[in-house]
Amino acid sequence: MLRMCNSLLFAVLLATPMAAQSLDSLLARMTLEEKLGQLNLLSANGRASPQQIQLVRDGKLGGLFNVIGAENTTPVQRVAVTESRLKIPLLFGLDVIHGYRAIFPIPLGEASSFDPDAAEATARAAGQEAAAFGINWTYAPMVDIARDPRWGRIAEGSGEDPYLGSLMAAARVRGFQQNIFATAKHFAGYGASEAGREYAETEISERTMRELYLPPFKAAVDAGVASLMSAFNDISGVPASGNAWLTDTVLRREWGFSGFVVSDWTSVQELVNHGIAGSQAEAGRRALTAGVDMDMQSSIYVDSLAALVRSNRIPMAVVDSAVMRILRAKQRLGLFRDPYRARAAPANAELRAIARRVGAESIVLLKNEPVGRGAACCAPTLPLSKSGAVAVIGPLADNKEEPLGPWHTQGRAEDVVSVLQGIKAKVTAGTQVLYAQGAAIEDTSTAGFAAAVAAAKQAKVAVLVLGERGDMSGEAASRSSLGLPGVQEQLLEAVVATGTPVVLVLMNGRPLILEWASDHVPAIVETWFLGVEAGNATADVLFGDLNPSGRLPITFPRVLGQVPIYYNRRNTGRPADVNNKYSSKYIDVPVTPRYPFGFGLSYTTFGYGNLKLSSARARVSDTVTATVTVTNTGSREGTEVVQLYVRDMVASVSRPLRELKAFRRVTLKPGESRAIDLPIAVKDLWFIGLDRKPVVEPGTFRVYVGPSSAEGQEATFECIP
Numbered sequence: 001m002l003r004m005c006n007s008l009l010f011a012v013l014l015a016t017p018m019a020a021q022s023l024d025s026l027l028a029r030m031t032l033e034e035k036l037g038q039l040n041l042l043s044a045n046g047r048a049s050p051q052q053i054q055l056v057r058d059g060k061l062g063g064l065f066n067v068i069g070a071e072n073t074t075p076v077q078r079v080a081v082t083e084s085r086l087k088i089p090l091l092f093g094l095d096v097i098h099g100y101r102a103i104f105p106i107p108l109g110e111a112s113s114f115d116p117d118a119a120e121a122t123a124r125a126a127g128q129e130a131a132a133f134g135i136n137w138t139y140a141p142m143v144d145i146a147r148d149p150r151w152g153r154i155a156e157g158s159g160e161d162p163y164l165g166s167l168m169a170a171a172r173v174r175g176f177q178q179n180i181f182a183t184a185k186h187f188a189g190y191g192a193s194e195a196g197r198e199y200a201e202t203e204i205s206e207r208t209m210r211e212l213y214l215p216p217f218k219a220a221v222d223a224g225v226a227s228l229m230s231a232f233n234d235i236s237g238v239p240a241s242g243n244a245w246l247t248d249t250v251l252r253r254e255w256g257f258s259g260f261v262v263s264d265w266t267s268v269q270e271l272v273n274h275g276i277a278g279s280q281a282e283a284g285r286r287a288l289t290a291g292v293d294m295d296m297q298s299s300i301y302v303d304s305l306a307a308l309v310r311s312n313r314i315p316m317a318v319v320d321s322a323v324m325r326i327l328r329a330k331q332r333l334g335l336f337r338d339p340y341r342a343r344a345a346p347a348n349a350e351l352r353a354i355a356r357r358v359g360a361e362s363i364v365l366l367k368n369e370p371v372g373r374g375a376a377c378c379a380p381t382l383p384l385s386k387s388g389a390v391a392v393i394g395p396l397a398d399n400k401e402e403p404l405g406p407w408h409t410q411g412r413a414e415d416v417v418s419v420l421q422g423i424k425a426k427v428t429a430g431t432q433v434l435y436a437q438g439a440a441i442e443d444t445s446t447a448g449f450a451a452a453v454a455a456a457k458q459a460k461v462a463v464l465v466l467g468e469r470g471d472m473s474g475e476a477a478s479r480s481s482l483g484l485p486g487v488q489e490q491l492l493e494a495v496v497a498t499g500t501p502v503v504l505v506l507m508n509g510r511p512l513i514l515e516w517a518s519d520h521v522p523a524i525v526e527t528w529f530l531g532v533e534a535g536n537a538t539a540d541v542l543f544g545d546l547n548p549s550g551r552l553p554i555t556f557p558r559v560l561g562q563v564p565i566y567y568n569r570r571n572t573g574r575p576a577d578v579n580n581k582y583s584s585k586y587i588d589v590p591v592t593p594r595y596p597f598g599f600g601l602s603y604t605t606f607g608y609g610n611l612k613l614s615s616a617r618a619r620v621s622d623t624v625t626a627t628v629t630v631t632n633t634g635s636r637e638g639t640e641v642v643q644l645y646v647r648d649m650v651a652s653v654s655r656p657l658r659e660l661k662a663f664r665r666v667t668l669k670p671g672e673s674r675a676i677d678l679p680i681a682v683k684d685l686w687f688i689g690l691d692r693k694p695v696v697e698p699g700t701f702r703v704y705v706g707p708s709s710a711e712g713q714e715a716t717f718e719c720i721p
């Protein structure tokens with residue numbers, strides 16, 4: 001209901017004839033310099049500088065970002081609406097990616113929940129908190145699909161799949177825009193950076209762009225996102241921030257997007273580096289005429305374009321269109337009526353409760369085997385008993401900074417519950433909790449190993465918390481190797497050698513190569529970077545108060561040499577066959593991943609049966625419903641993510657072996673069975689045909705329903721003309 005009201009409010013504001021007329025009359029009164037000023041966006045350093053305030057007074061600034069706190073935004077807004085000639089209010093932006101001060105799981109972690117409602121909840125909470133601190137515009141959600149874990153920004157997105165990525169994008173837009181404007185970024189194809197190298201060139205066919213990278217942006221636009229941010233990268237030689245096909249043809253003519261496009265940092269100026277502009281002014285002309293409305297940080301629009309407009313190198317109509325998009329956005333946000341937007345901050349306890357719940361939902365159980373051997377074999381290692389000495393070891397065990405992740409806005413280490421703290425709060429009184437750091441995250445010293453080994457020897461179980469620093473993923477953080485940094489692997493081996501059962505808790509912003517751990521450690525838990533409630537959420541799962549339900553939104557390779565490796569690949573003419581030398585594979589590793597997309601274990605088990613389709617034949621306009629019976633075959637309640645994939649068996653273009661088209665989170669009690677319906681709208685099975693248009697062709701479609709992209713019950717239906 002709130003969501004509808006919110007959208008209704010925006011719609012009413014936009015529709016008001018008086019409002020539209022007043023904007024037209026405002027535009028008519030603007031000088032060229034004031035028009036270009038609305039297209040100018042600068043970063044502050046916590047507070048606006050005197051020079052920036054003067055630009056506001058002179059009408060040469062449309063917005064500021066990185067102004068922190070209402071005590072700093074309000075005075076600048078007052079200058080804009082009382083001292084400038086036309087009194088146009090400012091946008092105040094900030095990278096509220098996964099929390100303002102109350103930091104939630106990184107988006108890649110949150111995507112592991114396969115729970116769009118959870119993503120909407122954290123985005124709404126983050127937007128609400130940010131609005132209370134003077135922010136009215138966030139540069140989130142980042143919706144870039146990524147297949148290469150070397151790329152650090154894989155941490156900021158929702159993984160490798162466009163269907164999951166689209167649902168998460170729309171959910172985060174809805175959540176943020178309950179209180180502030182959202183920005184879908186980075187438009188587009190940034191995740192295809194070659195070799196996972198940050199800011200690198202991309203080679204993306206139009207088919208792959210439209211089938212893989214664009215859908216989450218389209219979902220964000222359909223959810224009413226206020227703005228998009230144009231990316232740094234080129235798209236097969238044409239930079240995204242000077243690409244009319246992208247920001248005009250696709251975004252406005254095909255999708256009907258009526259919001260505005262802001263460049264990423266100095267990506268307008270960087271068109272000179274790309275070699276498609278010989279001067280800054282030319283770079284500005286190329287970007288503005290391509291459809292990039294607002295120039296972040298390079299000041300080219302405001303400093304260099306007036307002369308080009310006056311010499312008719314840029315039509316005034318192009319400037320006016322961009323300015324109107326900014327003015328309409330400010331009106332949609334209500335800034336002309338209420339420029340200061342005073343808002344109350346949500347209660348911290350409420351924010352932390354959301355962080356803890358979503359944090360636990362984001363945890364993926366990758367391995368959970370018994371420790372005993374043979375007949376002495378006993379229960380799986382997890383969940384742990386709350387009594388009995390436990391050793392907590394590793395550079396991330398009592399770390400309060402790294403759980404905030406790579407981009408944590410106003411998050412503070414002091415707010416974070418470490419894993420050690422979470423475990424201490426969880427175990428029964430009197431239970432011995434031993435701690436040893438063992439090693440640093442990234443250095444060569446093994447001096448701490450002895451204490452770690454000693455602690456493990458005194459304990460019933462050793463919890464090793466290993467992984468990356470927060471700044472080893474995120475922007476400008478591509479890694480050429482994907483192993484545990486430093487000597488952490490050696491620390492793990494030393495502790496495993498004690499014979500004490502080991503639980504490996506991973507804290508990282510990307511898939512890691514876990515060859516040794518996967519073969520020698522009985523229990524492995526992927527926790528990503530979970531934010532302020534990391535320790536409590538992790539302890540909730542380790543000790544069984546919550547049954548893990550996370551599933552991987554990104555494939556984990558066996559070895560670096562497999563990268564890029566992803567589930568929705570095509571079959572090739574020589575599909576991998578271990579018995580055929582001449583087939584698509586390596587001579588030294590399997591072609592299968594270490595852990596596949598959609599994979600995750602539970603403390604219970606689930607069985608699938610009786611997959612049925614509502615019809616064996618369907619037209620494009622029909623919906624085929626897959627019904628499968630899922631049973632909790634274990635001894636405790638658990639949540640399964642039932643996943644439905646489709647393969648278009650024969651088409652005019654080779655299609656992926658599997659494409660995720662539906663999923664449902666289902667909670668079942670021990671022994672409980674439930675028939676789960678998963679609808680497939682046949683029209684959603686489109687691909688880009690030989691004529692470069694979306695098409696659903698008649699033919700056989702195979703449906704897979706199961707617990708991951710690697711297994712499932714099968715059925716087929718015929719799409720008929």
Ligand code: GLC
Nearest residue numbers: 095139185186229264265475
């Ligand atoms: C950056 C990032 C972008 C961010 C912007 C503003 O360089 O690429 O994601 O929103 O600058 O901070």
